[in-house]
Amino acid sequence: MSADPAVRREIPDATVARLPEYLRSLSRLAEQGVLSVSSEELAAAVGVRSAQLRKDLSHLGSYGVRGVGYEVDTLALEISRALGLTQDWPVAIVGMGNLGHALASYSGFVTKGFRIVALFDDEPGLRGEVVQGVAIQPFRELPARHALDPISIGVIATPAVAAQTVCDRLVEVGVRSILNFAPAVLSVPDDVDVRRVDLSTELQILAFHAQQKALGALEPVAAARGIDGRTPSEAVAT
Numbered sequence: 129m130s131a132d133p134a135v136r137r138e139i140p141d142a143t144v145a146r147l148p149e150y151l152r153s154l155s156r157l158a159e160q161g162v163l164s165v166s167s168e169e170l171a172a173a174v175g176v177r178s179a180q181l182r183k184d185l186s187h188l189g190s191y192g193v194r195g196v197g198y199e200v201d202t203l204a205l206e207i208s209r210a211l212g213l214t215q216d217w218p219v220a221i222v223g224m225g226n227l228g229h230a231l232a233s234y235s236g237f238v239t240k241g242f243r244i245v246a247l248f249d250d251e252p253g254l255r256g257e258v259v260q261g262v263a264i265q266p267f268r269e270l271p272a273r274h275a276l277d278p279i280s281i282g283v284i285a286t287p288a289v290a291a292q293t294v295c296d297r298l299v300e301v302g303v304r305s306i307l308n309f310a311p312a313v314l315s316v317p318d319d320v321d322v323r324r325v326d327l328s329t330e331l332q333i334l335a336f337h338a339q340q341k342a343l344g345a346l347e348p349v350a351a352a353r354g355i356d357g358r359t360p361s362e363a364v365a366t
């Protein structure tokens with residue numbers, strides 16, 4: 129059931145998006161001392177169908193053992209390898225305002241293989257401030273900082289107006305993966321990956337589902353109303 133880490137695999141984006149969920153559940157099981165897990169149990173923990181889970185894991189070359197399921201540690205390692213988490217990813221954050229500070233202060237990234245190595249902000253008042261052991265530098269220091277310890281992932285947490293310029297500078301020095309929090313659509317060369325995080329979009333999607341649920345709850349009443357808009361009991365009462 130083991131996968132060759134050296135093989136470059138074509139994994140569908142939807143599967144890649146579910147792999148961190150599988151990994152999170154496997155880490156929880158490992159913490160509880162669980163050694164093996166069936167596809168049904170793991171699927172239930174993540175909230176997907178077991179057929180979906182088996183199909184996702186088959187993309188990693190991981191098929192489990194009939195009657196035993198998957199070894200928790202082995203599967204966690206395979207997923208970590210597929211996601212590139214068995215290597216260290218140096219991260220730089222540009223824009224050390226409210227969001228930048230919150231991201232830089234979060235210690236959980238390190239355990240997942242993301243090491244924050246550089247913090248940049250052009251505000252003179254922030255220069256030299258140390259967050260989790262890393263000093264904030266002016267953004268013009270990027271090329272020198274990158275030459276010293278190459279940055280793999282650039283996180284943009286500046287206002288939208290500055291985002292494209294910041295992105296261009298990151299790309300110029302050779303950063304090929306960008307996580308953009310600014311509400312701006314960035315244009316990048318084909319070999320650069322940009323992921324945009326937008327809490328407003330997520331909230332809007334939640335609002336849509338909440339509204340759908342509320343409308344669904346009203347439907348039986350609406351359906352029971354006649355063309356005069358009254359329910360049968362209201363009609364009888366008059």
Ligand SMILES: NC(=O)c1ccc[n+]([C@@H]2O[C@H](COP(=O)([O-])OP(=O)(O)OC[C@H]3O[C@@H](n4cnc5c(N)ncnc54)[C@H](O)[C@@H]3O)[C@@H](O)[C@H]2O)c1
Pocket residue numbers: 222223224225226227228248249250251267285286287288290293294308309310311325326327328
């Ligand atoms: N994606 C989300 O869900 C989400 C949530 C909150 C905020 N945001 C966005 O994240 C960004 C930051 O939000 P915030 O509340 O931390 O803002 P903020 O104003 O507190 O911080 C922005 C920081 O960027 C710095 N900055 C501006 N231009 C710069 C440049 N060219 N180079 C280096 N540093 C520069 C500023 O000095 C400031 O410290 C905004 O674009 C905001 O809209 C996104």
